[in-house]
Structures are given as structure tokens and as C-alpha cells.
Amino acid sequence: MNTPPPQQPWPPDRQPPPPYGPGYQGYPGYPPPPQPPRRRMWPWVLFALFGVFVLACVGCVAFVSNVFDETSSVSTGSASTAPAGSEVEDGKFAFQITQVDPPSTTVGDNAYTQQSAQGQFIVVHVNVANIGGEPQSYFGENQTLIDASGREFTNSTGAELAANDNSTLSEINPGNKVTTAIVFDVPPGTAPAAVEFHDSMFSGGTRVALN
Numbered sequence: 001m002n003t004p005p006p007q008q009p010w011p012p013d014r015q016p017p018p019p020y021g022p023g024y025q026g027y028p029g030y031p032p033p034p035q036p037p038r039r040r041m042w043p044w045v046l047f048a049l050f051g052v053f054v055l056a057c058v059g060c061v062a063f064v065s066n067v068f069d070e071t072s073s074v075s076t077g078s079a080s081t082a083p084a085g086s087e088v089e090d091g092k093f094a095f096q097i098t099q100v101d102p103p104s105t106t107v108g109d110n111a112y113t114q115q116s117a118q119g120q121f122i123v124v125h126v127n128v129a130n131i132g133g134e135p136q137s138y139f140g141e142n143q144t145l146i147d148a149s150g151r152e153f154t155n156s157t158g159a160e161l162a163a164n165d166n167s168t169l170s171e172i173n174p175g176n177k178v179t180t181a182i183v184f185d186v187p188p189g190t191a192p193a194a195v196e197f198h199d200s201m202f203s204g205g206t207r208v209a210l211n
Contacts, residue, residue: 081194081207088206091199092132093172098179099125100192100210107183108162115159119187123163124195124210129177137171138180142198145184146207148191159183 082088087096101123108114115121122145130136140160145153161167163181172178182195198205 081209084209090206091203092136093199094129094131095197096127107159113162115162117185122184124182130172130174135171144196146194148193153184156183156185
């Protein structure tokens with residue numbers, strides 16, 4: 001059996017190669033291996049935050065612009081008042097007042113559904129025609145009475161039901177015209193001046209004088 005020759009020691013001016021690998025802490029006389037550079041994440045984080053900020057600003061500008069447009073539309077739509085008896089248009093509806101009843105304290109002929117006013121009732125009879133190309137729903141709640149002092153009054157739904165024989169308009173087909181009564185409960189002595197009509201709660205509206 002052959003015995004391997006004894007390993008010769010390294011000369012002082014030479015040293016064995018360092019055993020690089022996981023957990024290597026360095027070898028006497030040798031510096032540790034260089035570490036790969038770490039990727040900086042903060043530029044990407046800042047870019048993402050900036051993008052969110054820009055989107056938020058764009059959304060705010062769009063919202064404010066939309067509100068401004070709607071406000072301008074409402075102001076422009078109701079700026080002038082058409083003469084009494086005129087047919088006016090708002091959106092898909094055309095409106096024409098045919099009669100205004102004298103003030104009264106009750107409405108309705110049925111003793112069970114008759115309504116009493118807090119003040120007095122102003123009943124406005126109106127034709128509503130659908131001038132659009134598709135069905136449109138009508139609501140008395142969208143109509144407003146304006147008095148000589150500029151005060152605005154909404155309709156009385158219960159009294160309106162009694163005045164229209166317990167039936168209310170809902171959807172009107174294109175080309176159809178219907179007649180309905182809009183009832184307003186106002187303080188005694190109120191001088192009604194005009195009615196502002198709307199085809200929906202979001203429309204600009206149009207005003208017609210009552211006298």
C-alpha cells in the first residue's frame with residue numbers, strides 16, 4: 001500500500017485560495033467577496049404616489065367642472081319667463097298651462113281621499129306632451145311654483161292624488177299628450193306668479209307666467 005507523500009506547507013508569500021461560499025466570513029489575509037448592489041425601490045414608490053396624486057387631481061377637476069356645468073345649465077334654463085299660456089319645452093317634455101283654479105282649502109271630490117291645506121291650495125292644470133324619441137317619466141315633484149316675492153313652493157303629493165282622482169302620471173310615450181293637475185299648498189294671501197317646469201330633477205327647467 002502506497003502512502004501519499006506529505007502535503008507541503010504553503011510558502012509565506014503565498015496562501016491557499018479562500019473557501020468562498022454561503023456564510024463565508026472572510027479568510028485571514030483575504031477581503032470578503034463583493035456583494036451585488038441592491039436595487040433601490042424608492043424611485044418606483046415615488047412614481048406610484050405621483051401617479052395616484054395626478055389621478056386624484058384629474059378626478060377633482062372633472063367633478064368640479066361637472067357641477068359647474070349643471071349649475072350653469074340650471075341658471076340659464078330658468079333665467080327668463082315665458083308669457084302666460086305659452087307652450088314651453090324642457091328636455092323631452094313640452095308644457096302648456098290651460099287653467100289655474102282660484103285658491104281653496106280642500107281638493108278632491110271623494111270624501112275619503114279629500115285633502116285639506118295647511119294654508120291654501122293653488123291648482124294648476126297643464127298639458128304635458130312627450131316631444132322626445134323614447135318614453136319619459138313625469139313627476140309632479142319636479143315642478144315648482146314661484147310667487148310674486150320670488151319664493152318657491154314644491155307640490156303637495158297627497159293633494160295632487162286627490163285632484164287627479166287618485167291617479168298620477170308616470171311614463172308618457174313619444175308623441176302622446178296628457179293632462180294633469182299640479183297642486184301647491186301655499187300660505188294664505190300668496191300671489192302666484194309663475195311655474196317652473198322640469199322634465200326631470202336634473203334638467204335646467206323653464207318658467208311660464210301665470211298672469
